[in-house]
Amino acid sequence: MIELRINGQLRSVDVPANVPLLWVLRDVLGLTGTKFGCGIAQCGACTVHLNGNAVRSCVLPIGSIGNRAITTIEGVGATPAGASVQKAWLDAEVVQCGYCQSGQIMSASALLATTPHPTDSDIDAAMAGNICRCGTYVRIRAAIKNAAQIRAARAKDAGGATDA
Amino acid sequence: MPERPTPRPPTTRRIPISRRDFLKVGAAAGGGLFLEFAVPSAAAAKVGVASDVAFSPNAFIRIDRRGGVTLTMPQVEMGQGVYTSIAMILAEELDVRLESVTLEAAPPNDALYSNPVLGFQVTGGSTSIRAFWMPLRRAGASARTMLIGAAAAGWNVSPASCGATDGEVVHSASGRRLPYGSLVDRAAQRKPPESPTLKTPKEFRLIGTTAHRLDTPDKVTGKALFGIDALPPDVKFATLMASPVLGGKVIRVDDVAARAIPGVRQIVVLDDLVAVVADHTWAAKQGLDALNIAWDDGPNAHVTTEVIFDQLKSASERAGVVAKSVGDVAKELGGAERVEATYHVPFLAHAPMEPMNCTVHVRADGCEIWVGNQVVTRAQAVAAKITGFPKDKVIVHNHLIGGGFGRRLEVDGIAKSVRIAQKVDGPVKVIWTREEDIQKALYRPFYFDRLEASLSDAKITAWKHRVAGSSILARWAPPAFVNGLDSDAVEGAVNFPYEVPNFHVEYVRQEPSGIQTCFWRGVGPTHNIFVVESFIDELAHKAGKDAVSFRRNQLGRAPRLLACLDLVASKAGWGEALPKRVGRGVAVQDVFGSYLATVAEAEVDEHGEVTVKRFVCAVDCGIVVNPDTVVAQIEGGIIFGLTAALHSEITLAKGRVQQSNFNNYRMMRINEAPKIEVHLIQSDEAPGGIGEPGTVAAAPALANALFAATGVRLRKLPIDRQALAAGKAA
Numbered sequence: 001m002i003e004l005r006i007n008g009q010l011r012s013v014d015v016p017a018n019v020p021l022l023w024v025l026r027d028v029l030g031l032t033g034t035k036f037g038c039g040i041a042q043c044g045a046c047t048v049h050l051n052g053n054a055v056r057s058c059v060l061p062i063g064s065i066g067n068r069a070i071t072t073i074e075g076v077g078a079t080p081a082g083a084s085v086q087k088a089w090l091d092a093e094v095v096q097c098g099y100c101q102s103g104q105i106m107s108a109s110a111l112l113a114t115t116p117h118p119t120d121s122d123i124d125a126a127m128a129g130n131i132c133r134c135g136t137y138v139r140i141r142a143a144i145k146n147a148a149q150i151r152a153a154r155a156k157d158a159g160g161a162t163d164a
Numbered sequence: 165m166p167e168r169p170t171p172r173p174p175t176t177r178r179i180p181i182s183r184r185d186f187l188k189v190g191a192a193a194g195g196g197l198f199l200e201f202a203v204p205s206a207a208a209a210k211v212g213v214a215s216d217v218a219f220s221p222n223a224f225i226r227i228d229r230r231g232g233v234t235l236t237m238p239q240v241e242m243g244q245g246v247y248t249s250i251a252m253i254l255a256e257e258l259d260v261r262l263e264s265v266t267l268e269a270a271p272p273n274d275a276l277y278s279n280p281v282l283g284f285q286v287t288g289g290s291t292s293i294r295a296f297w298m299p300l301r302r303a304g305a306s307a308r309t310m311l312i313g314a315a316a317a318g319w320n321v322s323p324a325s326c327g328a329t330d331g332e333v334v335h336s337a338s339g340r341r342l343p344y345g346s347l348v349d350r351a352a353q354r355k356p357p358e359s360p361t362l363k364t365p366k367e368f369r370l371i372g373t374t375a376h377r378l379d380t381p382d383k384v385t386g387k388a389l390f391g392i393d394a395l396p397p398d399v400k401f402a403t404l405m406a407s408p409v410l411g412g413k414v415i416r417v418d419d420v421a422a423r424a425i426p427g428v429r430q431i432v433v434l435d436d437l438v439a440v441v442a443d444h445t446w447a448a449k450q451g452l453d454a455l456n457i458a459w460d461d462g463p464n465a466h467v468t469t470e471v472i473f474d475q476l477k478s479a480s481e482r483a484g485v486v487a488k489s490v491g492d493v494a495k496e497l498g499g500a501e502r503v504e505a506t507y508h509v510p511f512l513a514h515a516p517m518e519p520m521n522c523t524v525h526v527r528a529d530g531c532e533i534w535v536g537n538q539v540v541t542r543a544q545a546v547a548a549k550i551t552g553f554p555k556d557k558v559i560v561h562n563h564l565i566g567g568g569f570g571r572r573l574e575v576d577g578i579a580k581s582v583r584i585a586q587k588v589d590g591p592v593k594v595i596w597t598r599e600e601d602i603q604k605a606l607y608r609p610f611y612f613d614r615l616e617a618s619l620s621d622a623k624i625t626a627w628k629h630r631v632a633g634s635s636i637l638a639r640w641a642p643p644a645f646v647n648g649l650d651s652d653a654v655e656g657a658v659n660f661p662y663e664v665p666n667f668h669v670e671y672v673r674q675e676p677s678g679i680q681t682c683f684w685r686g687v688g689p690t691h692n693i694f695v696v697e698s699f700i701d702e703l704a705h706k707a708g709k710d711a712v713s714f715r716r717n718q719l720g721r722a723p724r725l726l727a728c729l730d731l732v733a734s735k736a737g738w739g740e741a742l743p744k745r746v747g748r749g750v751a752v753q754d755v756f757g758s759y760l761a762t763v764a765e766a767e768v769d770e771h772g773e774v775t776v777k778r779f780v781c782a783v784d785c786g787i788v789v790n791p792d793t794v795v796a797q798i799e800g801g802i803i804f805g806l807t808a809a810l811h812s813e814i815t816l817a818k819g820r821v822q823q824s825n826f827n828n829y830r831m832m833r834i835n836e837a838p839k840i841e842v843h844l845i846q847s848d849e850a851p852g853g854i855g856e857p858g859t860v861a862a863a864p865a866l867a868n869a870l871f872a873a874t875g876v877r878l879r880k881l882p883i884d885r886q887a888l889a890a891g892k893a894a
Binding site: 028 | 381383516793800827839
């Protein structure tokens, strides 16, 4: 049995240590918000957070995770960065088919948590690993900038809290 | 498991009316007002089916006693925003709040839910809004009239003295109001109006305003369920390897190593594919990789792209079926100064972000399928054929689609999955690896085009265009393939917007060896508008004219297109100076009932690398239902078209597709995406399609910009960076 900390909960799974986290989330635990797109870390659809950093779960063996905290799209709304990104995504009507957007939101949330006011090149660097076939890139860029403002305003309201 | 319901239209007590009427009205089971309406079939008329047939409704509206409105309709939401736009049209004429309208996906049933433009249950061809626009408005207005009539009768006042707003009938003189929910049962007893009064565009309060998409909130929290997310109880997971060469067969399989992998449960060997069934997808993939499969590659073992290119090139030298002919092209081309060119475009995969997948449970007495597909009745029919069950024993749970782009207009994946599931005890989810998704697919056809034109006084005097390529319609909708002409293959070539006295378009059908073709976003026009607008640019250059003014001078018959061209030229700063190695290109199009003019701005470095800097697009798509959705579709369509123009090409060697995943079948990424500006032109004309025009616009505008930047004319796609590097900077 391997224990994983997912969205604040401890989960035990009976699968070999070499199985990538993506398939444990989707097929074993039924957390289907994290998507399969390529299997070789080329498209970003499977992005989750490990201790707040964006990682590609399709190439991440569960045996390598240890007790680091896993956050998925189902749990990212509980973080200030994740909540502001989700709101900005709705405000800007980023989404079309929606399949890649879990991964886009996870990458964008990780970016905002470390870079509260990202420049265009910060956005390119953080988001170029996430493919969107519907072509929502123009709105993703705008929404990340809006999310930064939403988050800054909320942090101010909350008395200057700066946690991720 | 969380599962989407498969709604069925409620049973009704119908009031008999004349068969020529467009609407049936009755009381809904369980109370409420029920309307059935028919959407006339343009496709049926096109292929010669009599239009004067008995009334056969294909969409249903129910208004319940709480005032809730439910529309059952066949269109699938695949990111194009159709669930929101269609709800807006109904809410507009019915005078209810948008939030009170719920859309239900229809179960498979061609007789009930045929797409009126295409003739069967399908979402595609940028047809949804065009098809439902008038019928839905008339149905909504009829219901509103009957609800007002019911209230007025109760108050003993004239219906003309009453109005409706936000789901209530209001008698303004007395201030009395009644909610629709309290009127539905009485309204159901009334006769529907013979010709309901529709709102004028000035009276619209929803149509033309930006509404937030109804399907989006679940897509930002991971709750939205796509086909690949189906998890029926006790489901197993499988992945497959089909013959790497089309038509190849399995000779034998050594599965000893695969069976030793933890989690692997079963190896399914069929004549043309092998699948591994396991406890989770990873074990299935490991198992598949561990198999040693001997294949007989069959008759296509030696097919290469070069073989197919030669087939098409020689086909293009034959006379074809005439698609349109005006004047005397041969005579005019024989006399005047003539310009000639050949163009070609490659096979393309769709590569939707959600790879092909299908979950199937074959039981002793029937079959259940979980999938996201654009043609649910075909999904049901193919499963019925394979299993031998009657159609009503095949239940299809249709899901959100993680990208369609034409790929999910096919049921090949469903057929393979059902065949695998027949060998498996219990439900099995079959997932294509990305490699399998790209390599064992159907593709946008390779087309080869031959063009000739003559000029006089900077005007085109003759235009001849011959298209050679595969016919998708002949396979996909045989009745639409008439007299050897594939109307899709020449769409965008025959509807030529420029004034020209001698005009001739031909089509030569040439099926490629070893590869199957299917629709791809933008369909025929994606190829034809690239060819036509590039060649128009060549003619402008030959005539020594500016690319915009050359077009302007010959668009007198197309005032809506001309208005787009003028607007885009002004918004894009056409004619203003640009830095060295940067060029602007223009393209216009009249396809899918929408008019577009597009200006691209792109830079080419000394290595031929291209930076697409800016796209400006002027759009007249008639009355705009949800403006933000139109803008989003144009933005996304341009990115989709640019991806193909810059990067995409499927090639074959030894009968095998050589591209496999996003490392060698590249997608445009955010750092490459240009700024995109979309300008909508106000119009009172009927709505046009908008899902595909942006994709169509991308390649020709880009190629013309690259010509302006380098003097290199690109007559094939994807763009040739070596050729660009050899060009001289403009």
